[in-house]
Amino acid sequence: MGMTITEKIIAAHAGKERVFPGELVQVTVDVMLANDITAPLSIKELEKRGITTIPYPERIVLVADHNTPARDIPSAENVKLMREFAKKHGIPHFFEGGAVGIEHVLLPELGLVVPGDLVIGADSHTCTYGALGAFATGMGSTDLAASWVLGETWLRVPESLKFVLSGERRPFVTGKDLILFIIGEIGVDGARYCAMEFAGPVVSSLSMDERFTMTNMAIEAGAKNGIIAPDEKTLAYVRETGTSRPVRVFTSDPDAEWKNVFEIDVTSIEPQVAFPHLPSNTRSVYGIPKIEIDQVVIGSCTNGRIEDLRMAAAVLRGRKVHPKVRLLIFPGSPKVLRQAEEEGLIRVFLEAGGVIAPPSCGPCLGGHLGVLASFERCAATTNRNFIGRMGHETSEVYLVNPYVAASSAVAGYITAPDKL
């Protein structure tokens, strides 16, 4: 019996020939990530106990992307705590100010994560890095604190689910729609504790940016990780980062054991809208009633990459944002922002009447930079539409792809570009 890619990466980090689903293993960790919400808890936990041994500072990554530029004094204190901790322990990968971007956009772009890595992060969307053929999963602050001291962590080897995507994609159907469709099919706990592996000709045809969007939202189905086997596109992407980290390519064996295999023909999938208050409440954009909106957010670790901004700009070029809608655009990283500027996308957004916000999480989690008032509605390219996620508990978030977000900003209600 063969192994899945997930099992192979875990086995390689557990020093074992093979591992089996359900097994608890100790693994070494290549990258250990935390942000300005989760790192302070980890740091305080270590300092409270007087633990000062941080043996692998180069494996730690600290990104101040959530409540930054500092939203208030406590947020500023949290970043200060991270900065001082990084300095004290010689942690080279600490990002703030002009270096900061959304962690899950930033790390792949900088070559800090490479194929074959085992990554843990005190952020649930750490699963994003699976698009590189790495095993990456979210944990809590205490888990991270422990791993910073030990260089390892414990894991339960997940069962693997395989999603084989084939067929022809319709216009305006992106990686976002494919993953929303899958979550709509299996539900928000449909992959609980499992690995989701995406494969098939449609996945091969996706760009890296769209693959990141898919693995990013594996957590929204309850998965431990999302993963895509590396191919030429992956390796080209990694080469371009100029990273010196060693790449290890793993793929699932033909006789690997799957808990379930889903064969999905994408031909009939239309652009998706996930209605409040669950990412699984998905519908086709063509079959929904008129939903008027107050705000549109384009960005986040799901859809804040250059291709996402290109999609949005393609719709907004020569058009104006509806007068009662606020359009907020959050490029995912300084590199994405620079590239968007060079390609003239920023100008398109400004001329349409959009607001360009600093590379950061922004209102995605309802902290600052564009939170919603009571009963306001937002179409967003983000990943969660839970009650109160983006502001007041009576506000509503509709999850969409960048094309639909842009066309909705123009129309004033949720719609697709071909209906403008």
Added chain:
Amino acid sequence: MIRGKAVVFGDNVDTDVIIPARYLTSTDPKELARHCMEGLDPQFPERVTPGATILVAGKNFGCGSSREHAPLAIKGCGVVAVIAASFARIFFRNAINIGLPILESEEAASRIREGDMVSIDLATGEIRNETTGEVFQAQAFPPFLQEIIAAGGLMNLVEKRVKANS
């Protein structure tokens, strides 16, 4: 033995309603507790009798973010244990790591009603509804996790390891 009155919630209680992100600049359990479950029931902290309340919920409890502030807020309210039909995996780890007892039992989650007096034996995983006399069996933790719980959380274990090595 843990004992408390049940406070009951439904399926898919996510971390954004357990503790909204706007309060995450604090790491103090008492401060977090003031806003616990705010999105679902702003009166929640008043429904809790500190030290004598057990939270009971449906499937996928704690889904969403990795914020450890969620179990901390629940613990900070004075909830002594959580019983759910199932837990989201990051919440499951976080709760164990910070020493909030949690038990998974579909039957208990569906049969226990608001206000029932419930007792739990963590060593055996037995859940008893004292109000109705029903008894449920939750899955026992694997030995490795029992070790973390017995140590009073993951960091106690790590601290022991570090100090033994130095």
